[in-house]
Amino acid sequence: MSASILYIEDDRDIGGWVSDFLKEKGYGVKWLQSGEKAVEEAAQCAVVVLDVMLPGLDGFTVGQRLKKAYPGLPILMLSARTSIDDKLQGLEFADDYLTKPFHPDELAARVEVLLRRSAVQSAEPVRVKHLTVYEGENRIVNEDTGEEILLTGKQYQIFMYLLQHQGRVMTKEQIYESVWGESYIEGDKTLMVHIRYLREKLERDPASPEIIETVRGLGYRVKA
Secondary structure: OOOEEEEEOOOHHHHHHHHHHHHHOOOEEEEEOOOOOHHHHHOOOOEEEEEOOOOOOOHHHHHHHHHHHOOOOOEEEEEOOOOHHHHHHHHOOOOEEEEOOOOHHHHHHHHHHHHHHHOOOOOOOEEEOOEEEEHHHOEEEEOOOOEEEOOOHHHHHHHHHHHHOOOOOEEHHHHHHHHHOOOOOOOOOHHHHHHHHHHHHHOOOOOOOOOEEEEOOOEEEEOO
16 A cells, blocks of 8 residues: 655645645645644644645644644645745754755655655664663653653654764764755754754753763764
């Protein structure tokens, strides 16, 4: 059975050709023109392609609701907005961000990457300080409180990359290129912002991190 995509786009022309293109690629597509029923419809879908500019609930609000309901569900944001602030706002919950205009082949390629990343793999839970990481379920539990910690897709990818290299210092360039698939540009604060948000969610005391350590002048590591 082909993967099912929830596609949310209010523009009939754009929505029509993107929906048809994805179907030609072999995907099942559920196309909504607003985000009102997104949470309900997403239950049967493997990935969400979500436009920012929607009538009623905007894409940021819809995306946040979807990520809260389905933490492991990959979300690809589409937007004509290109400012770094808009991208960072979207990447607080989304797993990828594609600006308009875009080539349909690039959209399909990014969807495929998200589907591969989210494929469930069996793995033994890993304990790191007060955290238990269930990699196969994309789930992290704070054993101090018994509560599940909800991360955005990018936050989860950064943490898992560091965890997979536990004890080793990974440079900003290595982390950025692995997670974003693009070359790191010196001075870009995107990774630093994501690390800060990660610490706020994972650490007992974000000001004195026990899990994600900054190695000045080199990069970051998850302590062994």
